[in-house]
Amino acid sequence: MNRVPFMHTLHGFSLLGLLVTATPAVSAPPSFGAWFDARVKAEKPEVRERFKADLDGDGQEDDVVCYVFETPEEGGTSLPVTLVGLATGERFALRGEGLGPATLECPKAPSSKGTSLSLGGRGLTGYTAGASLRFDKKGPLLTSAEFNDRSYARRMDLLSQRMEFTSYETSNTGAKDPGAKEDPVPSRSAAMLASGTQVPAPPAPVWVSWGQKNWSGAADADLKAQWLRKGNTVTVFATLLDDQPVQATGASAKAILDADHLELWWLEWKQGRARSVQLGVARTSEGRPVAAWIQSPGRKGTPLPVMRWAAPDRLEVDLPMNWIVPAAPDQPGSDTGDLEPPSGQADLTVVFSDSDGKGQETLVSTTEKRPGEGGFSALFIAAPGSAYPRLSKGAFNWVPVKQRSTLRELVP
Numbered sequence: 001m002n003r004v005p006f007m008h009t010l011h012g013f014s015l016l017g018l019l020v021t022a023t024p025a026v027s028a029p030p031s032f033g034a035w036f037d038a039r040v041k042a043e044k045p046e047v048r049e050r051f052k053a054d055l056d057g058d059g060q061e062d063d064v065v066c067y068v069f070e071t072p073e074e075g076g077t078s079l080p081v082t083l084v085g086l087a088t089g090e091r092f093a094l095r096g097e098g099l100g101p102a103t104l105e106c107p108k109a110p111s112s113k114g115t116s117l118s119l120g121g122r123g124l125t126g127y128t129a130g131a132s133l134r135f136d137k138k139g140p141l142l143t144s145a146e147f148n149d150r151s152y153a154r155r156m157d158l159l160s161q162r163m164e165f166t167s168y169e170t171s172n173t174g175a176k177d178p179g180a181k182e183d184p185v186p187s188r189s190a191a192m193l194a195s196g197t198q199v200p201a202p203p204a205p206v207w208v209s210w211g212q213k214n215w216s217g218a219a220d221a222d223l224k225a226q227w228l229r230k231g232n233t234v235t236v237f238a239t240l241l242d243d244q245p246v247q248a249t250g251a252s253a254k255a256i257l258d259a260d261h262l263e264l265w266w267l268e269w270k271q272g273r274a275r276s277v278q279l280g281v282a283r284t285s286e287g288r289p290v291a292a293w294i295q296s297p298g299r300k301g302t303p304l305p306v307m308r309w310a311a312p313d314r315l316e317v318d319l320p321m322n323w324i325v326p327a328a329p330d331q332p333g334s335d336t337g338d339l340e341p342p343s344g345q346a347d348l349t350v351v352f353s354d355s356d357g358k359g360q361e362t363l364v365s366t367t368e369k370r371p372g373e374g375g376f377s378a379l380f381i382a383a384p385g386s387a388y389p390r391l392s393k394g395a396f397n398w399v400p401v402k403q404r405s406t407l408r409e410l411v412p
Contacts, residue, residue, distance in 0.1 A: 029403055032063045032085025039407045045069050048080065051109035055117055055135045060087035062135070064117060066106035069411060078411045080106045082119065083401065090137050091401035094119065096412035099145060099395055102129040116143055119396065126150050131395075134388060140398055141388035142339065142380075156191045158380055158388060161204045163191040165375075189377040190366035192348070194227035194234045196382035201226060203239075204350075204377075210370040211354075211362035219243050221354035223364040229381055232322070232342075236350060238262050238315045245312075246355040248282035251290040256280040258359060262315055263351035265371050268298050269326035274347070276372065281317060283309055297323070321381065324348055338392035343383045347376040 030038070040047060049066040056062065063085035068077040081095040082104070097103055102121035110118070117140075120130030132144040144157040153166045164186040193201040203224040208215050215221060222241035227234055240262065248259035261282035267274040278295035289307045296302070306318040325344035339345055351365040363370060366377040382389050391398065397412055 029089070032083075032091060035403070036063070036065060036083070036085070040067075043069075043407050045407050046077065049082075049106045049108065053110055053117065054113070054115050055084060055133075056086055056088070056137075057115045057134065058087070062086045064107065064109075067407060069408060080104060081407070081410050081412075082107060083410075084117065084135060084140075085401075086135060086137070088137060090135075092135070092139055092398055093401050093405075093410045094140070094396040094398045095410060096397035097121070099129040099131055100127065100147060102127055104396055120146075131391075133391065136386060138386075138390065139340075139393075139400070140391045140396070141382075141386060142391045143388055153186075156378070158191055158193045158201075161191050161193055161201065163189050163378060187375065188368040189349075189375065190225075192225065192227055192350075192366060192377060192379045193388070194229045194379060194381040195388075196229045196384045196386045198228075200228040200237060201387075204366055206350075206364050206366055207368045209351075209363045209365040209367055211360070214356075214361040215354075220356075221352060221362045221364055223350065223352035223366075225350040225366060227379065227381075229321075229384065231384065233318050233320055234324070234379070234381055235316055235318050236264070237310075238317070238350065238352070240313050240315065240352050242313075242354060244356045246357050247285045248290050249284075251292065253280060253292040253294055256282040256290060256292050257294070257353070258355065259283075260355050261353050262317070263294070263349075263353060263371070264317065264319070265349040265351065265376065266324045267347035267376060268323075270298065277323075279305070279317075281307055281315060283312070283315075287312070289315070324379070325381065338394055339380075340383075340390040340392045343386075343389035344381040345389070346379045346381070348379040349377045 045067040047067045051064050052061040053064060054061055066080050066082045068080050070077055079096055081093055083093050085091045102123040104119060104121045107117055107119050116132040116134055118132050122128050127149040129147045131142060133140040134143055143159055147154045151169050156163045166184045166186040168184055190204040192204040195201050203226050206223045220243055224239040226237045242260055246260045248255045257280060259282045261280050264279045266277050268277055275298060276295050277297050280294050281289060281291040284290055287309060289309050291304045291307060308316050310316055321344060324346040349365055349367050349371050351363055351371050353360050354362040365371055380389050
């Protein structure tokens with residue numbers, strides 16, 4: 001066997017050591033603060049806001065700045081640009097219009113420690129819009145949005161998973177003054193969140209939407225609905241609380257409707273038009289899941305989804321995203337702002353129908369009004385690996401910022 005002489009091996013290591021020693025160390029890129037200070041010195045913008053906040057929840061403070069440039073030829077300033085520099089090195093610019101026809105304004109430093117950045121703007125005829133954002137290494141994530149004009153107000157919050165819509169156009173016909181308007185009552189529903197992580201969001205809020213006179217409390221009938229995304233499928237984890245369980249005697253739609261059962265309602269969109277789809281799922285006395293289309297999908301031959309009873313009171317149903325999330329050409333106009341694929345949004349309501357052996361007695365649902373009458377709740381679906389849905393690059397016209405970017409080139 002040939003052996004390499006020890007001195008030759010040592011000589012080889014010595015040469016390698018010399019090569020390693022001679023290689024210059026790669027200098028780390030400057031911090032966001034150092035980069036921004038250098039750009040300010042070179043370009044002379046007007047800095048209107050500068051503060052720190054933990055926007056990605058990693059315990060480190062991230063940088064937020066907002067600046068404008070003077071435009072002497074127009075006698076004013078450019079539109080503001082908000083920069084976010086994460087402590088991990090990623091940087092993003094948000095500029096131009098906000099959600100809807102509102103021009104973005106500079107954000108204010110949060111009054112208390114939080115993990116969201118609040119951005120807003122104003123448009124013509126009293127229109128205002130705003131959003132709260134969190135960030136990850138790929139960009140902004142939507143956690144809440146709010147829209148107001150002279151005719152309506154809409155609010156959505158994914159932390160509380162609540163949504164409200166208020167119309168200011170309803171007149172009080174019973175008022176003594178015929179011209180008087182009643183105080184508007186908001187329509188409430190759930191803004192359910194399907195997390196793209198391995199941990200589902202907390203249960204969404206629910207209401208007794210029908211049969212209130214038959215309902216004696218949460219022990220009588222209650223629903224806990226949670227969602228999780230896995231690939232291109234979303235799964236609802238529904239816990240049904242009931243003091244008198246009634247199982248289905250068969251797999252027909254009538255047998256399911258006569259029993260305690262879960263209903264999933266969603267809208268199918270095609271060329272801007274919507275139709276309702278309704279699925280009913282129940283449990284037999286043998287513990288077997290049975291399901292039926294109560295209102296069938298538009299696609300003929302659509303199979304029933306995969307479902308399982310994980311426990312006597314816990315049902316899981318897998319829904320393919322292309323069943324519930326409209327494709328881009330079919331999607332209607334939305335004032336909740338576009339989401340960046342593969343995030344998505346669906347019109348979807350979860351309902352627990354309680355029978356107690358006397359036919360349908362109570363509905364507990366993710367809408368305040370009875371399903372089919374007061375609209376749908378919404379399901380916001382995060383991208384795989386993210387806790388919240390990603391904001392479309394068309395909203396706030398956001399872009400990643402490169403190390404060589406200048407402040408002026410980021411102005412829209």
